Amino acid sequence: MSEIKFLDLLKINQQHRTELIQAVTEVIDSGWFLNGDFLTKFEQEFATYTGAKYVVGVANGLDALKLIFQSYKEQGVLKDGDEVIVPAHTFIASTLAVTDNKLVPIFVEPDLASFNMDIDLIEQRITPKTKAILVVHLYGRICWSDELERLAEKYQLKIIEDNAQAVGAEWKGRKTGSLGHAAAFSFYPGKNLGALGDGGAVATADADLAQKVKAIANYGSGRKYEHLYKGINSRLDEIQAAFLSVKLKSLDAGNERRREVADRYLAGITNPLIELPTYPQAQEGQADKKGHVWHLFVIKTKNRKALQKHLAAREIQTLIHYPTPPHKQAAYPEYNHFSYPASEQIAEEVLSLPISQVIEVNDIEEIIEAVNQFQIITNGPN
Ligand SMILES: *Cc1c(COP(=O)(O)O)cnc(C)c1O
Secondary structure, eight states: OOOBOSOOHHHHHHTTHHHHHHHHHHHHHHTOOSSSHHHHHHHHHHHHHHTOSEEEEESOHHHHHHHHHHHHHHHTSOOTTOEEEEESSSOHHHHHHHHHTTOEEEEEOBOTTTOSBOGGGTGGGOOTTEEEEEEEOGGGBOOOOHHHHHHHHHHTOEEEEEOSSOTTOEETTEETTSSSSEEEEEOOTTSSSOOSSOOEEEEESOHHHHHHHHHHHBTTEEETTEEOSOOOBOOOOHHHHHHHHHHHTTHHHHHHHHHHHHHHHHHHOOOTTOBOOOOOEEETTEEOGGGBOOSSEEEEOTTHHHHHHHHHHTTBOOBOSOSSOGGGSTTOGGGTTOOOHHHHHHHHHEEEEOOOSSOOHHHHHHHHHHHHHOOOOOOOOO
């Protein structure tokens, strides 16, 4: 019995070994490494895939988010001190993009069952200063609804999607990344569409925003040595773009395989100490399978420490996403006194089980059995 890895990146990329080597060879032989044909090709393919009008490749997901906010500031849509609705339960990149741009995050509690921002709690947090909503499709599950669109319309808010985790997920036939006014993607190796290094992209239907993102990512320059903005250097290089073109072709198959793994877990785990994640609902009682791409399979338990130890003893790797919400991080002393009980409860109870497009059925069965065998041994009465 060998260890079951949380994520087997070696195996994931071995599947594409021949094509990846072919791709890197083509880039080497082109003699051109930045802002070339491989980037343009991937941007076009990714735009077609997501249904977004424009895609701009950038260096990573955090930059993609930051560039969206900075570009809205250059457009005059946002200004210093404006408020942005953000989920209280998310990876810190979401909030860093807001605060780095001198915008104020207004935290909204998650729904305990979906882990996503509770859309019904947004309206009460809107003030005259609120200008945008940053939605995060956390763990691969869509965070979207008609109500969200109604709020954006009513209060004239921009909706920005942090789509680092849900590439390929759909809402009513529309893909994440094309639902809001702008979207940020991460191609960090462990994401559902992973590069072999860092990578990211911005998607939008707003031509002016796309142009600004591209310019700001290029030292604020649209034309050589003319600098319109105080920009940064944030590029998706040719090698990563070529790799991503290879891997994009099997993204849907990989996501479908993740759903099969999730379905096995959902059917097999019966331990009453464990609370399972869910698919979004299309209608009452009907799972919307396209609405989840299972970037992570996150269970909840009041006995997390013991469960993680129990699984580790059986050589099953697990991780916690995330142990501390952004408002409780040392990086944000100004928010540490805030209390968001739902997000804090989630941070204490979640545990991520192994899931990927390459995990073996025997491994899943072994994990299910181990989770079902977990019990709390009490010392009994004295
Ligand atoms: C991974 C991730 C990011 C950041 O992406 P990087 O490419 O690592 O910069 C942002 N938001 C969320 C929710 C993520 O999971």
